[in-house]
Amino acid sequence: MRSLSIAATGMLAQQLNVEVLSNNIANMNTTGFKRSRAEFQDLLYQTQRRVGSTSSDSGTVVPAGVQVGLGVKTAAVYMVAEQGNLESTENTFDLAIQGEGWFKIKLPDNSTAYTRSGSFQIGPDGEIVTADGYTVDPGINIPAGAIDVTINPTGEVLVKIAGQVTDTNAGQITLSKFPNSAGVQAVGDNLFRETPASGNPSDGTPGSDGYGTLLQGFLETSNVNTVAAITNLIRAQRAYEMNSKVIQTSDEMLNTLNRMR
Secondary structure: OHHHHHHHHHHHHHHHHHHHHHHHHHOOOOOOOOOEEEEEEEOOEEEEEOOOOEOOOOOOEOOOOEEEEOOEEEEEEEEOOOOOOEEEOOOOOEEEEEOOOEEEEEOOOOOEEEEOOOEOEEOOOOEEEOOOOOEEEOOOEOOOOEEEEEEOOOOEEEEEEOOOOOOEEEEEOOEEEOOOHHHOEEEEOOEEEOOOOOOOOEEEOOOOOOOOEEEEOEEEOOOOOHHHHHHHHHHHHHHHHHHHHHHHHHHHHHHHHHHOO
């Protein structure tokens, strides 16, 4: 019976759906996290009577054929790049992006990664780094004698040095944009990489055309909607149960057939 394998594909699809939802819920407090969504497609169809075929020598056409679907498959698990809420931390080097853009991060192998998490700190050499010690690109060095650091909405890092009246410009934070943000590859640690699907990133100044602005002393929270996530989890669970019910019903039908004499 085809219903056994069809329902099995439905159970596998809902299992993956629950796994995606559980990862979203697990990261509901992860800074800069972007929730994922599973997308499904129907499988091939077995045609028992072709639509539009002729049913007589006079050329009469069949208005509706007979096609039996074979189940469901996973088409994609894509990232929803929706803006998260902004949370005040009052930490000098915490930065939140309001709008489009990604921070550029230089990894130890000199490759570039991207993140929406602006939880930055000062490294031993005075550079602005991530929690793992990776340098924010372009590298910006804070002088040892700095008594205050201001990062304005356009990304200028202004340092106040003891004994000086005017602030010193220590560097410029830039942002990157992708033609398709959903196409970036997640590599963990709040980092993403460029892929052929994301397109080539373009760099720009915060606040310029198409780029978001920076907000010092704030962090972007996860964009997971707790109520929606729990609701979708319940729906996935019920769909899994219904598919298992189909398998149970098909088994009972086969059992009935087996008992016939």
